[in-house]
Amino acid sequence: MLDPKYVRSNPEEVAKLLKTKGFDFPVEQFVELENQRKELQVQTENLQSERNTRSKGIGKAKAAGEDIQPLLAEVAELGKQLDEAKANLSALQEKLEDLLVGVPNIPDASVPEGEDEEDNVEVRTWGTPRAFDFEPKDHVELGELDGQLDFETAAKITGSRFSMLKGKLARMHRALIQMMLDTQTEEHGYNEVYVPYMVNADSLRGTGQLPKFEEDLFKLPFGERHYYLIPTAEVPVTNIVRDEIIDAAQLPMKFVSHTPCFRSEAGSTGRDTRGMIRQHQFEKVEMVQIVEPSKSWDALEEMTGHAEAILQKLNLPYRVVALCGGDLGFSAAKTYDLEVWLPGQQKYREISSVSNMTDFQARRMQARWRNPETKKPELAHTLNGSGLAVGRTLLAVMENYQTADGKIEVPEALRPYMGGVTEV
RNA sequence: GGAGGGAUGGCUGAGUGGUCGAAAGCACUGGUCUUGAAAACCAGCGGUCCGAGAGGGCCCCAGGGUUCGAAUCCCUGUCCCUCCGCCA
Numbered sequence: 001m002l003d004p005k006y007v008r009s010n011p012e013e014v015a016k017l018l019k020t021k022g023f024d025f026p027v028e029q030f031v032e033l034e035n036q037r038k039e040l041q042v043q044t045e046n047l048q049s050e051r052n053t054r055s056k057g058i059g060k061a062k063a064a065g066e067d068i069q070p071l072l073a074e075v076a077e078l079g080k081q082l083d084e085a086k087a088n089l090s091a092l093q094e095k096l097e098d099l100l101v102g103v104p105n106i107p108d109a110s111v112p113e114g115e116d117e118e119d120n121v122e123v124r125t126w127g128t129p130r131a132f133d134f135e136p137k138d139h140v141e142l143g144e145l146d147g148q149l150d151f152e153t154a155a156k157i158t159g160s161r162f163s164m165l166k167g168k169l170a171r172m173h174r175a176l177i178q179m180m181l182d183t184q185t186e187e188h189g190y191n192e193v194y195v196p197y198m199v200n201a202d203s204l205r206g207t208g209q210l211p212k213f214e215e216d217l218f219k220l221p222f223g224e225r226h227y228y229l230i231p232t233a234e235v236p237v238t239n240i241v242r243d244e245i246i247d248a249a250q251l252p253m254k255f256v257s258h259t260p261c262f263r264s265e266a267g268s269t270g271r272d273t274r275g276m277i278r279q280h281q282f283e284k285v286e287m288v289q290i291v292e293p294s295k296s297w298d299a300l301e302e303m304t305g306h307a308e309a310i311l312q313k314l315n316l317p318y319r320v321v322a323l324c325g326g327d328l329g330f331s332a333a334k335t336y337d338l339e340v341w342l343p344g345q346q347k348y349r350e351i352s353s354v355s356n357m358t359d360f361q362a363r364r365m366q367a368r369w370r371n372p373e374t375k376k377p378e379l380a381h382t383l384n385g386s387g388l389a390v391g392r393t394l395l396a397v398m399e400n401y402q403t404a405d406g407k408i409e410v411p412e413a414l415r416p417y418m419g420g421v422t423e424v
Numbered sequence: 425g426g427a428g429g430g431a432u433g434g435c436u437g438a439g440u441g442g443u444c445g446a447a448a449g450c451a452c453u454g455g456u457c458u459u460g461a462a463a464a465c466c467a468g469c470g471g472u473c474c475g476a477g478a479g480g481g482c483c484c485c486a487g488g489g490u491u492c493g494a495a496u497c498c499c500u501g502u503c504c505c506u507c508c509g510c511c512a
Contacts, residue, residue: 041474045481052481055493059442068492075492224501245434245471370434375453377434377471 001100001363008034017106020113020325030099037092044085051078101205102212105360107325108334114324120337121324126308127317129341134404138344139395140275143169145406148424149276149398160273161265161280163391168424172410173283173394175417177258180285180310184387188306190256190287195236197259198227203239206365208331208357215266218280229262233286234384241290242365245377251369252299253290256387258283276391277349283390289383292369293359296381300356304336307352307387313413316396317341319348333358338388340396351392354385 007014007030015025058071112121143149148169154162165173184190198220204210209217209231218229230236237255246253261284272278287306291299304320311318323335332355339348359379362368368377401409408424415422 038474041481045474048482049480051492055491056442058492063442072492079492247434370452375469 001360002103002106003359003363004096004100007100007103014106018104020107020111021104021328022115022326023104025103026099030096033092033096033099037089037096040085040089040092044082044089047078047082047085051075051082054078101364104328104330105333105357107328108356108358110322111328111334112322112324115326116324117327119324120321120327123320123322123336125317125319126312127315127341129317129343130400132343136343136399136402137406138275138342139398141344142398142402142406142408151276158280161278163276163279165394168418168421169394169398169408171418171421172397172408172414172424173390175414176390176393176397177283177285178417179313179414180387180390180393181256181258183310183313184256184285184287184306187309188254190254190306193237193240193255193257195233195240195257195259197230197236197262199230199235199239200225200227203235203242204228206239206242206367207235207361208364209235212330216264218262218264230259231263232261232384232386233257233259233284234288237286237288238290238361238367238382238384239365241367241380241382244367246290246367246369246380248292248369248372251290251292251380252295253288255288256285257288258285258390260284276395279391282392285387285390287354287385287387290367290369291381291383292371293378293381296356296358296383299381299383300334300336300354303383303385304338304354307338307354307385310388310393311338311340311351314393314397314411315413316393316400318351329353329355331355331357331360333360340392342396342399343402344399349392349396351396352386352388355383357382357384 002014011025011027011030015027018025054071054075058068058075061068061071112119114120139149140151148166150164150166151162154164157164181192185192201210204217217231220227220229236259237257240255241253261282263280265278265280268278276282287303289299289303308318308320318338318340321337321339323332323337328335335353335355337350338352338354340351341347342349358381361382362379367380367382369380370376371378397411397414398408401411403409403423410418410422410424
């Protein structure tokens with residue numbers, strides 16, 4: 001959520017900045033509601049003040065043994081007025097809240113302008129796509145050769161957009177997870193956490209998936225309420241600090257977690273239907289940092305490097321792109337995507353996304369730190385990034401490490417995790 | 425599933441329907457003392473919203489209710505703890 005004070009005093013500017021994200025901020029409606037709110041709030045608080053003073057008076061009179069009947073009569077009408085004012089005020093505040101909670105984060109000044117992914121800006125590239133002396137296959141074809149990647153059985157068990165791995169390929173998938181976790185914990189100082197894969201609505205509101213993007217989630221009825229399958233570990237891990245006031249000494253907090261992710265893909269029917277690029281269920285190793293505000297931009301660069309380290313270990317060619325305003329996510333102020341080279345598609349495809357959410361999620365979550373300078377609780381900054389999407393990494397390894405006879409060479413970095421297996 | 429107990433400031437923990445936003449301790453900040461530090465002593469110290477300010481409102485798990493007045497009484501829910509049963 002944006003800072004209501006800031007929005008209140010600069011509604012036009014907010015509208016202008018949000019336009020770069022393709023969002024129309026309803027300035028007039030907001031200002032109108034705000035003015036009403038102010039008037040009602042003052043009125044209500046005056047009534048409350050009046051009631052408090054009178055009630056105290058009654059208490060004193062009673063203690064002094066005086067007759068309180070006349071005082072009670074005076075107060076009779078006050079209660080009704082107060083109830084009415086309170087009801088009006090809370091209805092109005094709810095409207096304002098509903099409006100603000102649906103407004104995305106403001107892009108950082110450094111974010112390139114643009115409407116969609118076509119306008120993203122390449123920041124750097126790493127590695128060179130391999131020159132094949134045969135026609136490279138895509139991962140679906142490679143998987144079919146010895147049946148280790150099986151979409152049909154997964155479709156029978158569940159439905160479309162699910163996959164099943166077998167044998168050495170399943171092991172390589174697991175090896176990737178171990179390698180990623182070990183790298184982030186042992187080399188980059190992250191604290192590994194194991195978290196729930198189902199979360200409540202408060203957590204999703206905290207990170208920004210609710211209320212706007214409910215249709216992207218799997219929702220599970222549970223008693224009178226609902227739980228949701230996590231779309232990313234960002235949700236449970238970032239919510240570790242929801243409603244907390246963190247000691248400055250504990251910052252930065254750096255968490256890494258491996259979880260499955262579940263997405264309904266409601267808005268993407270027909271996109272990436274072939275292969276395991278876009279699945280309802282996939283594994284991801286996620287990095288999350290909670291930092292003091294002045295450090296978040298450095299942390300974004302650092303975290304991007306932590307994700308890149310995995311691709312470099314696997315010797316997979318990739319590029320880093322800065323997302324343009326129109327392609328930025330709801331909660332992000334700035335995002336770098338890592339795109340890995342896929343010989344099967346002859347394209348770079350997203351394999352990681354690293355974002356600085358600034359104080360946007362922290363405000364929704366009330367995640368604060370105590371600033372030693374001011375001694376006051378202030379909003380922290382939150383960041384998250386994939387390190388990496390495991391399914392997509394697996395298919396990138398398959399396509400980049402394929403041999404002419406349709407086998408897959410095991411990358412050096414994975415061999416310690418594969419019990420010496422060199423070919424899948 | 426059954427039976428009990430609990431939830432209060434950064435943390436621990438008192439709290440009688442009416443000067444209770446709340447004792448005390450810890451932590452923290454400042455001071456005295458000290459060559460320096462520790463200890464001791466003194467003082468300060470919750471969060472949030474409105475307001476230019478003066479000042480005021482709200483917050484004792486959450487939501488309702490009773491009352492002129494609720495941390496305190498009543499109802500519902502959530503979470504935690506103990507015991508029994510079941511269970512990977």
